Amino acid sequence: MAVDTSRPLDPAAGAKGARGRGGRVRKDGTPPPRRIRHALARHWYAWAMVAPVVVVIGLIIGYPLVRGVYLSLTDANEANVERTIGVNHIPATYTTVGLDNFQAILEDQVFWDRLIWTVTWTVSCVALTFAIGLGLAVLLNRRFAGRTLYRSLLILPWAVPAFVSVFAWRLLYNEKNGILNKVLDGGGIDAVPWLNDPTMAKVSVIAVNIWLGVPFMLVALLGGLQSIPGELYEAAEMDGASPWQRFRHITLPGLRSVSSTVILLSTIWTFNMFPVIFLLTRGGPGDSTEILVTYAYRLSFVNSPRDFAGASAWGVLILLILMLFAVVYRRSLRKQGEVW
C-alpha cells in the first residue's frame, strides 16, 4: 500500500511518473527489435536480478495455474491419477473430456445459488468495511489526546492471525454458552441463534469479515488522508465551504487513487475469503453461508475419491469471474478519468 499512498496527488503527474514506462511501449505499438537489444545490453544486470523472481513466480503460480486449467478439461480424480506409494506404482488412467466439467457446473442450480450469495457477501462486506474504515480514518486524522493508542488498538484485529479471531468469534456466537447471548440475556432479550439460523448466520459471517477487514481500510485510507495538503482545506474554509462540502469535494477526490485500489483488492480477497466462512460455520447451517470457494472445497476435497477435475473447473470459473470483474472495474475507473 505504501506505493499507492506515496503517489503524487495530481493525476497528470501520476500518469507521467508511475505510468510512464508501461504506457510508452503500448502507445508506440511494438517497439523495434533494435530497441529491445539495446535495452537488454544496457540493463542486463537488472534482468539478471529479476530472473530468480521470475523463475520462482513461474514455478509457484504459473505451473499450478496451467496444470489447473489442464485438469479442468479432464476427468482426473484421486483414484485415476499417477501415484507411487511405496513399492506400488499406479499409472494415470484419466482422459480429456473437453468442457464437460464446465457444462455440468453451469447447468447445476447449486452454482448459481452460491454465486448469488457470494456476490451479496462480497458487496456488503466491501461496502460496509470501506464506509467504516473511512469514518474511522477521518476521525483518527485529527489531532487529539491518545491518538496513537487508538490507532494501534484499531489495527489489532489485523495483527491477530485470522483463524484465532474466527475461533474467538465462534465462542462469542455460541447460542447456548456464548458471551453475546449471555449479554443479551442480561438485558432481557431472547437468545439469538447467531450461527444456527440461515439469515442470522449470513449476518454473523459478514460482521466477522468486516471486523477483520476494517483495519486494512483504516490504515490505507489514513495514509491517503495524510497526503492531502492541508492548504486545500484552509482555502475551502475561507471560501465558506461546509464540512460536508469539504469532505465531498476535497477528501473523497483526494482519496480516489487509494480507495479505488483498496476496493479492488478487498473485493478480490472477500470473494475468496475461505477461512472466515469455513472456520466459523463450515458453510452451514445446511449450505446457506457457503461461498463459491468453500463450496468448491466441500464438493471436491471432502467427497471421495477427491475430484481433481471438478475442483479445477470451479477454480478456473472463479478466476474468470474475478478477472472479468477487474477488467470492468478498471474500465469504469478509466472512464471517470482515473489513472490506475
Place this chain on the structure above:
Amino acid sequence: MRRGIAATALVAAMALAATACGGDDGDSGGDKKSGGHLSGTVTYWDTSNDAEKGTYKELALGFEKKYPDVKVNYVNVPFGEALAKFKNAAGSGGSGAPDVLRTEVAWTQDLANIGYLAPLDGTAALADQSDYLPKALAGAKFKGKTYAVPQVIDTLGLFYNKKMLKDAGVEPPQDWTELKAAAKKIKEKTGKTGLYLRGDDAYWYLPFIYGEGGDLLDTGAKKVTVDDAPGVKAFAAARDLVTSGAAETDATDGWDNMQNAIKNGDVAMTINGPWAIEDTLAGKAFKDKSNLGVVPVPAGSEGQGAPQGGQNLTVYAGSKNLDASYAFAAYMSSAEVQAKTTEKLSLLPTRTSVYENKTVAANTNVKFFKDAVDKAVERPWIPEGNSLFQAILVQFPNVLTGKTSPEKAAKSVGDAYRKLLKGDWK
C-alpha cells in the same frame, strides 16, 4: 505491487528451503535384521478424543518395551482432520505420512481403493483372524482383501441422566413417541429439555432411517434408497422431536454443546457412543458415576436400529518400515491392549476372547453396547461410504429447524448420491 512480488518470492524461497530441509525427517529408516528382529521408527497417528488420548499414548509407547529397538512416534491428530491430512501426505509420495493410522471404519475402503493401504492378509498384523467379531472384520475388507485390523467397534445408544428421569417419574424411552412423552414430563417437572440431538453430524441421522426400516443405499441392487418412503419418514421423525420441543439442536459446535448440556445436567438425554462415556462421566451431573444410564437407541416405526461404527488400524503402503508397522498394528489390537482400553475407557473390544476377560465382562456399559453392536446395522462398505454423509449434512440442520420439508431434503440427498456414485447406480 512490486513490493508484493518481492515478498511472494521471499516466501517462496523460504518455503523451498523449508521443504528441502524437511525432506528427510519422517523417514523411518527401518532396517530389518535377520531373524525377525525389528528396529527403526513407527509413526502412529491416533485419532482418539481428548478424554481417551492419554491412555492410547501410554499403550502405544508400551510397544517399545516389547521391541526395545523400535521407537514409536505417537501423534494425536484430531479425528475431524485426520482423513484429509493423511490423504494430503500420502498422495504426494509419502514423506510425512504415518506408518500406521487409526481409521474410522468407513475410511478403510476409501483409502484402500486409492491404493494407500497395504493389504494385511498373511502378515503379522492379522495373524489370528478367527478371533475377531465377523462384523468388525467385514468393515476392514475391500474387494476380497483385508486392509485393516479392527481395533474398536461401536454403535449409538441413548445416554440418560438417571436422577433427572427419576425426578420426572419416567422410564428410559423405548421409541421416539415415548421419548416425546418423557421429554414433556421432564420439562414440566424440572424445566430442562429432554434430549440433545446433534444436528451438525450425519451419523446422528442414521438411527432414524434404520428405525423406519430404510437405508442410505441398497448396495446389492446398486440402488439409492435414501429418498424412498423410510428416508422421508426418518427426516420427519427427527424434525418432529425438535419442533415439538422434545429435543434441542445446533447447526454448529454440536459436539461441544451436546457434551456441555449432558455434563452440566441441562438436558436429560443424548444419543451417543461408547467413545463418549469417559468424557460424559467427567461432568458434574455424573459425580456419582452410576447416575449415567445407557439404553438402546429409541425405535422408529419399524424397530430399533443403530449404525455400526468403529476404528481400524491401517498400515500405509508407502511405509519404509512395513514389518515393524505390521507388528505395531497387531500389538495395538492385541487382546492385552483391548482389555486395557475397555477397562480404562469402556471401549468395545473387537476380539471375542477379550469379552471373556473378567474386568471386561463386569463392565455394565460394555455389556450393554455389546448387545447393541450385535444388532447394529452394517453401513455400506464402499469407497464412497464416508462421502455419503456430506449430502445429509447439508440437509439435516435445515430439516431439524423446519426450514426444509422432509420430502425435499430426502430428494436432494438422493440426487446428490446419484451424482456422487459413478457407474450404474439407480
